[in-house]
Amino acid sequence: MKHRGKCIPPRVSPSSRLGFTLIEVMVSVGIMALLLGVFLSVSDYASQAWKRSQEKMENFSKSRVVLNRIRADLETSVMRKDLPLFPVISGTTALGFMTSERSVMSGTTGTPRLLSYVQYSWVTTGTSADLNRSTFGYPMNTSGSSDQPPFPAAASGTTSATPSPPSPLHTNLLASGIVGFQVAFLNSDGSLTAGFIPYPNTPYPNTPYSTAVRVSLLMVSSDGLKHLQDTGKLSTLVTNVNSTIVAPDSSKPSPEMAWNDYIRANAASIDPRTLRSLYSFERLFFLPNLN
Numbered sequence: 001m002k003h004r005g006k007c008i009p010p011r012v013s014p015s016s017r018l019g020f021t022l023i024e025v026m027v028s029v030g031i032m033a034l035l036l037g038v039f040l041s042v043s044d045y046a047s048q049a050w051k052r053s054q055e056k057m058e059n060f061s062k063s064r065v066v067l068n069r070i071r072a073d074l075e076t077s078v079m080r081k082d083l084p085l086f087p088v089i090s091g092t093t094a095l096g097f098m099t100s101e102r103s104v105m106s107g108t109t110g111t112p113r114l115l116s117y118v119q120y121s122w123v124t125t126g127t128s129a130d131l132n133r134s135t136f137g138y139p140m141n142t143s144g145s146s147d148q149p150p151f152p153a154a155a156s157g158t159t160s161a162t163p164s165p166p167s168p169l170h171t172n173l174l175a176s177g178i179v180g181f182q183v184a185f186l187n188s189d190g191s192l193t194a195g196f197i198p199y200p201n202t203p204y205p206n207t208p209y210s211t212a213v214r215v216s217l218l219m220v221s222s223d224g225l226k227h228l229q230d231t232g233k234l235s236t237l238v239t240n241v242n243s244t245i246v247a248p249d250s251s252k253p254s255p256e257m258a259w260n261d262y263i264r265a266n267a268a269s270i271d272p273r274t275l276r277s278l279y280s281f282e283r284l285f286f287l288p289n290l291n
Contacts, residue, residue, distance in 0.1 A: 055221035059279040086196035094121040095183045122181035131178040134169035177225040180218025182255045184248030185210040192248040212286045216255035224277025256282040
């Protein structure tokens with residue numbers, strides 16, 4: 001009879017039992033890489049969302065400063081027929097009118113005056129796009145004075161034909177990064193005009209006159225402005241986004257609509273950093289009665 005011995009399995013060292021196979025290692029590395037990719041994607045999305053919200057808040061804050069300043073000045077505007085009303089300054093994009101704000105006659109020093117000419121002017125260059133606020137003070141009674149209002153007082157308070165702004169204006173930067181700016185007057189018949197139409201001396205039925213002023217703004221955040229300045233694309237953007245803007249006309253899209261339509265239609269060709277920093281604003285200000 002043959003004796004059958006027991007089969008003893010080979011001894012396995014503890015280090016061999018605790019190891020991973022090549023396949024296990026490759027699967028683990030793949031899972032880690034996938035998780036890392038998801039984390040980086042979520043982190044990048046969160047960072048972009050944060051930047052967009054910061055730029056949106058900045059632009060809303062900047063627009064609030066500009067529009068509230070214009071509103072405050074219009075509330076103190078002096079609508080007198082012996083003074084020019086919203087004169088159109090040739091060669092500029094500006095909104096100018098007389099107010100009862102105390103100001104100085106020239107520069108940053110001088111005796112405060114009781115009547116001021118206030119002008120909002122949009123100035124663009126290859127490296128800047130600014131909205132400036134300028135003032136120039138006058139005495140309320142200009143009779144016999146050498147510093148009378150600079151515009152000829154046209155009959156019935158009509159806009160002066162060939163006005164020129166006073167000099168020197170006391171100018172301050174109100175906001176930078178303004179890549180679009182337009183002013184239009186809403187009239188009693190619903191029409192829009194570039195110039196102010198005063199209330200007629202002898203009103204006739206259906207005679208239009210201006211009742212409100214519409215201010216339209218297109219701006220970029222400070223980060224977007226710096227990017228445009230660094231890349232030298234600021235003047236190109238200003239030209240392109242305003243290429244579809246037409247003269248004020250109630251039958252045509254407003255500047256805000258035209259800007260937004262252009263941005264949507266050309267989103268693929270606009271730099272993403274610039275695209276996320278563009279915001280448009282528009283507000284209607286009702287004018288005080290002419291007296």
